[in-house]
Amino acid sequence: MSGGLSPFIHHPPHEPVPPNGRIGVLLINLGTPSGTDYFSVRRYLGEFLSDRRVIEMTPWLWKPILHGMVLATRPFRSGANYARIWDRTHNASPLTVITRAQAEGLAKELGPQTPVSWGMRYGTPSISQGLDSLLAQGCDRIVCLPMYPQYSATTTATANDQVFRHLMRLRCQPAIVTVLPFADDPAYIGALAQSVRACWSRLSFTPQRLVVSFHGLPKSYVTAGDPYPRECALTVKALSAVLDMPPQQVLLTYQSRFGPAEWLQPYTLPTVTALAQQGIKDIAVIAPGFMTDCIETLDELDHELREAFLQAGGKNFAYVPCLNATPQAIGLLAGLSRQAMRGLERP
Numbered sequence: 001m002s003g004g005l006s007p008f009i010h011h012p013p014h015e016p017v018p019p020n021g022r023i024g025v026l027l028i029n030l031g032t033p034s035g036t037d038y039f040s041v042r043r044y045l046g047e048f049l050s051d052r053r054v055i056e057m058t059p060w061l062w063k064p065i066l067h068g069m070v071l072a073t074r075p076f077r078s079g080a081n082y083a084r085i086w087d088r089t090h091n092a093s094p095l096t097v098i099t100r101a102q103a104e105g106l107a108k109e110l111g112p113q114t115p116v117s118w119g120m121r122y123g124t125p126s127i128s129q130g131l132d133s134l135l136a137q138g139c140d141r142i143v144c145l146p147m148y149p150q151y152s153a154t155t156t157a158t159a160n161d162q163v164f165r166h167l168m169r170l171r172c173q174p175a176i177v178t179v180l181p182f183a184d185d186p187a188y189i190g191a192l193a194q195s196v197r198a199c200w201s202r203l204s205f206t207p208q209r210l211v212v213s214f215h216g217l218p219k220s221y222v223t224a225g226d227p228y229p230r231e232c233a234l235t236v237k238a239l240s241a242v243l244d245m246p247p248q249q250v251l252l253t254y255q256s257r258f259g260p261a262e263w264l265q266p267y268t269l270p271t272v273t274a275l276a277q278q279g280i281k282d283i284a285v286i287a288p289g290f291m292t293d294c295i296e297t298l299d300e301l302d303h304e305l306r307e308a309f310l311q312a313g314g315k316n317f318a319y320v321p322c323l324n325a326t327p328q329a330i331g332l333l334a335g336l337s338r339q340a341m342r343g344l345e346r347p
């Protein structure tokens with residue numbers, strides 16, 4: 001509700017409820033289209049690809065490309081890909097369904113004194129909606145937890161930007177703590193190792209290689225200072241150590257390249273097809289940069305990459321699911337939240 005000519009949201013005067021306020025947690029994820037049709041995907045991609053943290057190219061060069069080419073064609077292709085992974089029970093993208101389950105699991109774990117909500121950087125429910133829901137529940141202190149284990153300005157920073165953009169409109173602001181990425185946090189690495197072991201124990205083969213695939217990033221962003229590949233390397237090193245796997249059996253790769261520029265290398269797809277051509281028959285693939293299974297994992301890895309590997313001569317391909325809403329993931333999110341909440345406690 002806006003207050004006349006004031007740029008700030010109008011709050012009727014009220015006493016905080018409960019009287020000394022409370023701490024809430026906002027889980028933040030990337031976001032996803034609300035449907036697989038052209039217009040839903042276009043709306044999502046339009047918001048995503050208009051973010052200057054994501055596309056740094058000067059707007060007067062990028063806008064004509066985005067509106068003239070990308071948004072005219074890509075929604076058809078992406079929409080068809082989303083249709084392959086769509087959760088028809090909930091009529092929603094897996095990213096939405098699983099993020100909601102993560103928030104519900106965290107709420108249960110933290111108990112009724114700590115409201116939990118969730119918001120997407122692009123699409124709905126938005127970060128603003130998530131924050132408003134916590135404010136309406138009397139939260140005067142909020143932990144914002146972007147669910148990106150490895151820092152990148154294109155993900156972590158833009159999630160935090162959006163939180164503070166919402167705060168800019170508030171007359172009564174809550175205190176905020178943003179949770180740092182957790183690339184080599186022992187609880188995160190332990191959860192990943194457990195999911196690898198659980199997956200492998202169900203296989204009828206022993207993978208000769210573990211391919212650890214992360215979402216890519218334009219190389220120029222890294223040259224300009226984005227620490228993302230360093231953080232990915234930390235995760236791989238810690239995971240190999242806990243799994244007690246020799247480094248040569250664990251390969252760090254980058255997927256999901258977008259546009260013609262050079263992205264971080266080695267790329268996942270050519271690496272995996274080369275493995276098959278070199279006679280490596282059995283592999284497993286994990287994507288620890290994603291806390292939640294989504295189009296990039298379910299379609300690009302478990303579907304497209306699997307087919308490419310088998311077509312190139314591979315025999316067995318195992319995809320290790322993301323941590324999703326497993327008890328290990330909820331324990332990790334609860335641990336990160338509690339640690340941040342300590343910094344917000346009143347004396």
Ligand SMILES: C=CC1=C(C)c2cc3[nH]c(cc4nc(cc5[nH]c(cc1n2)c(C)c5CCC(=O)O)C(CCC(=O)O)=C4C)c(C)c3C=C
Nearest residue numbers: 030031032033054078095152154155215217258294295296
């Ligand atoms: C320049 C473009 C992009 C950058 C930079 C980028 C970084 C980045 N993204 C993720 C996580 C996710 N990305 C997802 C989808 C997705 N990403 C891009 C482009 C860039 N990402 C596009 C165009 C899309 C949409 C899908 C498509 O059209 O092919 C998703 C999945 C969302 C879903 O709906 O399931 C995630 C998650 C990270 C972690 C990252 C940088 C490190």
Ligand SMILES: [Fe+2]
Nearest residue numbers: 215216256296
């Ligand atoms: Fe992406």
Ligand SMILES: [Fe+2]
Nearest residue numbers: 256295296300
């Ligand atoms: Fe992709």
